[in-house]
Amino acid sequence: xxxxxxxxxxxxxxxxxxxxxxxxxxxxxxxxxxxxxxxxxxxxxxxxxxxxxxxxxxxxxxxxxxxxxxxxxxxxxxxxxxxxxxxxxxxxxxxxxxxxxxxxxxxxxxxxxxxxxxxxxxxxxxxxxxxxxxxxxxxxxxxxxxxxxxxxxxxxxxxxxxxxxxxxxxxxxxxxxxxxxxxxxxxxxxxxxxxxxxxxxxxxxxxxxxxxxxxxxxxxxxxxxxxxxxxxxxxxxxxxxxxxxxxxxxxxxxxxxxxxxxxxxxxxxxxxxxxxxxxxxxxxxxxxxxxxxxxxxxxxxxxxxxxxxxxxxxxxxxxxxxxxxxxxxxxxxxxxxxxxxxxxxxxxxxxxxxxxxxxxxxxxxxxxxxxxxxxxxxxxxxxxxxxxxxxxxxxxxxxxxxxxxxxxxxxxxxxxxxxxxxxxxxxxxxxxxxxxxxxxxxxxxxxxxxxxxxxxxxxxxxxxxxxxxxxxxxxxxxxxxxxxxxxxxxxxxxxxxxxxxxxxxxxxxxxxxxxxxxxxxxxxxxxxxxxx
Numbered sequence: 001x002x003x004x005x006x007x008x009x010x011x012x013x014x015x016x017x018x019x020x021x022x023x024x025x026x027x028x029x030x031x032x033x034x035x036x037x038x039x040x041x042x043x044x045x046x047x048x049x050x051x052x053x054x055x056x057x058x059x060x061x062x063x064x065x066x067x068x069x070x071x072x073x074x075x076x077x078x079x080x081x082x083x084x085x086x087x088x089x090x091x092x093x094x095x096x097x098x099x100x101x102x103x104x105x106x107x108x109x110x111x112x113x114x115x116x117x118x119x120x121x122x123x124x125x126x127x128x129x130x131x132x133x134x135x136x137x138x139x140x141x142x143x144x145x146x147x148x149x150x151x152x153x154x155x156x157x158x159x160x161x162x163x164x165x166x167x168x169x170x171x172x173x174x175x176x177x178x179x180x181x182x183x184x185x186x187x188x189x190x191x192x193x194x195x196x197x198x199x200x201x202x203x204x205x206x207x208x209x210x211x212x213x214x215x216x217x218x219x220x221x222x223x224x225x226x227x228x229x230x231x232x233x234x235x236x237x238x239x240x241x242x243x244x245x246x247x248x249x250x251x252x253x254x255x256x257x258x259x260x261x262x263x264x265x266x267x268x269x270x271x272x273x274x275x276x277x278x279x280x281x282x283x284x285x286x287x288x289x290x291x292x293x294x295x296x297x298x299x300x301x302x303x304x305x306x307x308x309x310x311x312x313x314x315x316x317x318x319x320x321x322x323x324x325x326x327x328x329x330x331x332x333x334x335x336x337x338x339x340x341x342x343x344x345x346x347x348x349x350x351x352x353x354x355x356x357x358x359x360x361x362x363x364x365x366x367x368x369x370x371x372x373x374x375x376x377x378x379x380x381x382x383x384x385x386x387x388x389x390x391x392x393x394x395x396x397x398x399x400x401x402x403x404x405x406x407x408x409x410x411x412x413x414x415x416x417x418x419x420x421x422x423x424x425x426x427x428x429x430x431x432x433x434x435x436x437x438x439x440x441x442x443x444x445x446x447x448x449x450x451x452x453x454x455x456x457x458x459x460x461x462x463x464x465x466x467x468x469x470x471x472x473x474x475x476x477x478x479x480x481x482x483x484x485x486x487x488x489x490x491x492x493x494x495x496x497x498x499x500x501x502x503x504x505x506x507x508x509x510x511x512x513x514x515x516x517x518x519x520x521x522x523x524x525x526x527x528x529x530x531x532x
Contacts (some may be wrong), residue, residue, distance in 0.1 A: 002410050004444055006349045010463045010492040011442045014523040015059075015342055017049045024070065024079035027501065031513030033074040034484060034503075036475050041069040041486050041501070042135050042156060043467070043527030044144050047082060049342065051091045058103025058275060059340040059523075063088045064132035064152070066144060066159050067488070067524060069501045069515065072532070076501060076515035083144060083152050084161035087130040099128050100267060103275040103341060108268060125267050129164050133178035134526035138188055139211035139218040142530075145178045147240070149192075156530055167192075171206050171222040178526065179241035179312070184423065186210030188218075189225075189244055191251060193236040193258075200233035201260065205242075205249055205291070226296040228253075228289045231281075234260055238278065238335075243316030243325055244293070245427040250316050250325055250369070251289045255281040255307050255333040280333040286310075288402070290323065290369060303369055303392070305402040307333040309360055314418040314451070317429045322385055323369040326407065326433070326451060328416050330360035339441060353412075356440035362414030364435075365404035366390050366451070373400070387452065407451050414438040415447055417468035417526070421480050424473065432481050434469040434506070443467065443523075446487055446502075448509050457509040459502075463493030471506055472529045481506045486529065488521055489514075 046062020049055065056062050064083045069076060082088055090098040100106040129150035136143060143151040143165065153162040167176055173192035180190040188208040196202030208222045228251045230236055235257040243250030256278060263277040288303035314326035330336045339359045344352065368390040370382040375398075381391045382400070390405040408415040417436040420426065431452055437445035437460070445460035446469045459466075466487040473483040485504040492498055497516040505512050 002413055004439060004460065006352075006439070006442060006444065006463070008463055008493055009348055010490075011444075011465050012346050013490050013492040013498070013520055014443075014465055015049060015346055016520060016522060018047050018065070018520055018522055020047070020065065020081045021079055024068075024077040025517060025519070027069070027076040027078050027515035027517050028497070029074070029076055029513060029515045031503070031511065033071060033076065033513050033515070035074060037071045037472065037484065037503075038532040039071060040156060040530045040532070041071075041470060041527060042142075042530060043067045043488065043524040044132050044135050045522060045524035046132050047080070047522055048088075051097050052095050054097045055342075056097070056101060056104045057341055057343070058101070058337075059342060059345060060132065060146075060337075061101035061104045061130075062132065062522075063091065064130050064144060064146075065522070066135065066154060067521065067527075068156070068159060069486075069488075078501070078515075078517050079159055080521075081159035083131060083154065085129045085131060085152060086164065087128050099126055099130070100273050101128055101130060103273055105267065105271045105273045107271075132525070136180055136182065136188075136528060137186075137530070138208055139186065141217070145176070147178055148175045149173070165219070170219050171204075172224060173204050173206060176206070177240055177242070181242075181244040181426070189249070191239055191242045193230075193239070194227075196227055196229075201230045201236045203228040203230065203236070203239065203251060225293070226291045226298065228291065228298065231284055231287050232257065235279075235281070236260070240311040241313045243313045245316050245318050245323065247293055247318060248316075248323060249291045249293050250313075250323060251291075252310050252313075252325075252327070253287040253289060254310050255284050255286065256309055256335045257281050275337065278335050278337070280335060282333055288325070288367070288369060290371070299371070301369075301371075301373060302399040303402055304399045305367065305404070307331075309333075309336045311336075312416065312418050314364065314433050315420050315426065315430055317427060319385060319429065321370065321372045322383065323371060324388070325367045325369060327365050327367065328362070328414070328418055328435070329365050330362050330414075332360040334360055336360055345441065352442060353440045356412050359441075361412065362416065362438070363406055364408035364415045364418075364449070366407050367402050367404050368392055369402070370400065407454055408449055408456070412440050415449060419469055419471050421471050421473055421483070425480060430480060434471055434485055436466060436468050446485065446504065446509060448481075448485075448506070459504055459509045459511070461491070463491060465490040466502065467524045468526060469504075470527065470529050484512060485509070488524055490521055492520070
């Protein structure tokens with residue numbers, strides 16, 4: 001699987017503008033859709049990669065498109081709509097890029113005179129509400145999100161945009177990740193950075209309670225449960241996800257830093273965007289922090305390890321006084337997002353490979369964090385679990401140095417966008433994770449991984465570009481992997497149909513069915529299955 005090539009460049013279709021649909025289209029099914037599979041797969045991604053003659057430059061800049069595959073009595077329909085965010089509506093109205101996106105600066109309005117332009121230099125940055133990354137439930141509501149303070153309330157049936165919601169109005173954070181944790185009772189946890197005591201930067205964990213009998217919007221009851229300190233009071237680390245078990249919260253602080261002086265200065269003075277505000281701390285490595293979830297109490301244990309980028313936690317669980325933290329890492333301190341400009345991703349295959357060779361190498365890893373520290377063990381490895389080679393060494397400065405167990409590694413082949421049987425095994429001991437295989441950043445396979453034995457199962461077809469695999473459990477499941485895996489596949493080279501929804505048996509990653517559509521579907525990042 002490490003030698004698959006893509007000289008035809010079909011992956012470029014992932015980054016092509018498409019039109020929304022006015023009503024759902026019927027998908028053509030081959031194979032048999034399980035009768036128990038009823039509900040909707042909802043996913044987000046970019047769908048508009050330019051406004052008139054003005055291009056968006058980065059993978060995370062295209063305007064947010066909400067996708068839905070509906071499953072009912074073995075039939076499948078597909079629908080998609082652009083979210084009516086401020087960024088989108090104003091771009092459509094003014095026929096230009098109005099709001100600065102992650103890697104694209106929005107030039108000032110050319111129609112304004114010199115005086116109003118001068119004054120707009122002193123106005124703060126208008127933060128984007130382009131919620132293209134994920135969609136998740138809060139109470140009875142559904143929100144699309146990116147990583148800013150704005151989330152978009154959507155209707156999961158019609159895909160209509162209901163309203164923009166500003167998280168700052170509810171809780172003290174400057175933004176929140178696109179990877180909240182949702183507990184079985186509906187409680188939502190998330191993390192975002194904030195200004196803590198005496199202007200030092202910190203990270204807040206927020207909790208949104210489940211819907212109560214009074215039916216009041218749970219957002220009104222959002223609260224901060226714990227604050228993690230920052231390794232540098234002026235430079236918060238970029239945080240994309242975090243770990244949660246029934247008793248603990250795990251926050252991994254990486255060396256990818258946001259330079260607040262740049263972030264808060266007037267971007268219009270030097271044509272800056274979000275990407276320009278990142279820098280790497282080349283000496284700190286990675287710091288891990290743990291807090292008790294129920295008490296909101298920080299554990300005073302300083303875990304340290306060597307530098308990596310982290311976007312996705314796979315899962316976290318407790319075992320005999322240890323926390324097992326499974327991560328999709330990228331080795332080194334250089335920011336991986338530097339490699340995700342559209343000009344890189346749309347390049348010819350040889351150039352795509354050449355670029356990726358310079359990038360941090362991906363590796364899925366297991367870290368083991370001891371919770372009970374005895375000073376007399378200084379210099380020793382504290383990990384006593386029989387099934388892992390991960391170590392944690394207590395040093396004389398009272399820090400704990402971690403070395404990981406590698407659970408998946410292949411040269412420039414990432415196991416990424418990890419998913420698990422989250423409802424039953426999130427935060428608990430588990431065996432299987434499902435991931436999207438990135439080949440030099442191009443998604444070209446689906447992979448199931450046994451985290452204990454490291455056995456893998458792969459689905460792959462030539463010139464086919466899948467998306468994050470979503471596990472859907474069988475309603476009467478007895479085992480962790482009783483169910484199916486859903487993924488949207490773009491297949492520009494293979495026959496007449498440009499895209500399809502793929503259903504695999506989660507046991508062995510063999511095909512159960514596919515539902516083909518007559519239109520292209522661009523890249524999607526994250527989503528979830530909403531049971532009917």
